[in-house]
Amino acid sequence: MSHEVVPNIELTPIVEVVAAVILQPDGQFLLTQRPKGKLYSGYWEFPGGKVETGESLLYALERELWEELGIHIRYAHPWISRVFTYAHATVRLHFFRVVDWEGNLTPREMQAVCWQIPNQIEVSPILPANGPILQALLLPPLYAITHASEIGIELALQQIEHALQNGLRLLQIREKQMERDKLREFVERVLAFARPYQAKVLINSDIELARETRADGVHFTSSQLMSISRQTDLGYGLGSASCHNAEELYTAEQLGLDFVVLGPVQSTLSHPGLPPLGWRKFASLIRGYSLPVYALGGMSSRDLVIAQEMGAQGIATMRGIA
Template sequence: MPSPTRSIHVVAGVITDARGRILLNRRTDNRDMAGLWEFPGGKREPGESSEQALVRELREELGIEADVGNWIMDVPQRYPDKHLVLEVRHIRSWKGSPRGREGQAITWVAPEKLGRYSMPPADLPVVAALRHPDRYLITPAVGANAVDALQWQQQLQRAVDSGLQRIQLRPGQDHPEWAALVADAVKGQRRPVQWLLNRDIALARELGIGVHLGSEQLHTLAARPLPADQLVAASCHDLPALQAAQRLGCDFAVLGPVQATASHPGAVPMGWEAFAALRAQVSLPIYALGGLGVDDITTARRNGAQGIAAISGLWPA
């Protein structure tokens, strides 16, 4: 009879120096996943708070006395021999000079270069949370039973002006001006925005922007459809879709519906427990979708999400 899977709560710290670089530890040869880089920290022992565990671990690993700051996220992750929850906290300040006291290599990495380091699956969503937005706007459709083109353009501009930085442009009922609307939105924008186009790989490639794949496209593609400098995302509703998105090399996925949503009234919501269970089986950054708004971002991150994706919850009135 197989032994029950261990459950482990690990607390890790994001330590930033005066230049904005982030400290990483390299796992030593006598540990599983040897050679991979990770955020420093370790297992929370019985009777310890998360803060106590992280202070102790950073003292043992790095020889520093840390002042533990704000919580960032929890990442549930399933490994062959254990179920892990990685809790991640900012380190406000520390005393001492960090060094690898357990024989491990350490390095300071600029945030934009974190993706170059091979990491355990649980650490990868943390990198995304540190570098990328916690909100992903999906625009409403243009055309029949939706906003007209001028209204759509005006509201999209308000969304950008409000600070939204990752936006999926979603077409309507074969709107005749759709390609021109997309081109105008992308080329006429002076604020930094990560644009993704719903499903249309050819137009995304032409405009030099990202693409958001529909779940039905995931199983028809043999390889990532755009180069590394153009984002590729995917809509997912189950584990096979998430695994397909990961195999394709998608930069992130959207998973839901978590709660009931007006845009898909017939869809059965999965709830947060099922969301976290699916998230734990891949290493992709994932946005939670379905009846969510800004007030749900903390709950989403408690369940391992990058943040929330929404139409009405983020679209300006």
């Protein structure tokens, strides 16, 4: 969990900038090195540049990638936006994930380029504004949530093991009806399954249990989220939270959580009293948001593409583990 200080930007002109996270199917992404003669020459960054007057963000991205790399975008979707203050300017970086393009990728400014793997960055220095994006690239598209109290512990463990074998890498243990001793045993068994796959396991609500079992982090309920002090030393790894509205999203952002889930997008059995947001409102709420967001509520693998088109990191699902 990061604790980045959000600058006071009310009186500071903001330069709008687009940046492309160009992805290959195997997860590699492109970094380019700023050429001599530019500010921060020698630093590595995601390709992109300043949005000119009258340009849409996507048009600016298309222009920058053509000018810098000689490629045309076929398919890109909005992702994360972050404000960062350098010595010379305050910039708002609008990151897009570019998953399909055409053309012969050629560094037209004689800049160095390299393909990197999220957990094995081999170049430095990297522009500091890009640090949180590198962390977000480590997050997978699926955030699974357990429901062992509903289907039984042994079946749940079988489903989790099968899902891990098939690529699951992020899991939340959410068992509100389970007795604590039984829950601790369940957590330890899940962690034993997850460790060989380097999958991350978060505990819903219970910081102490996460510490005791050495889980990878804590997922806060929305009510917990709104009661946490910004000065609180949470003292654990990953931090995430459930959000349902703009106020909760803002609070998670101010606390510097690693990611959030937002929903319910569609009707869901786990939150029967909450009206669904729908995709349009979901997209509106996360437009320009600085944290990775998982869409929650009635999600299945069929919804992953539309969730990412709306700007989400991916989907969170309780009944899609198997």
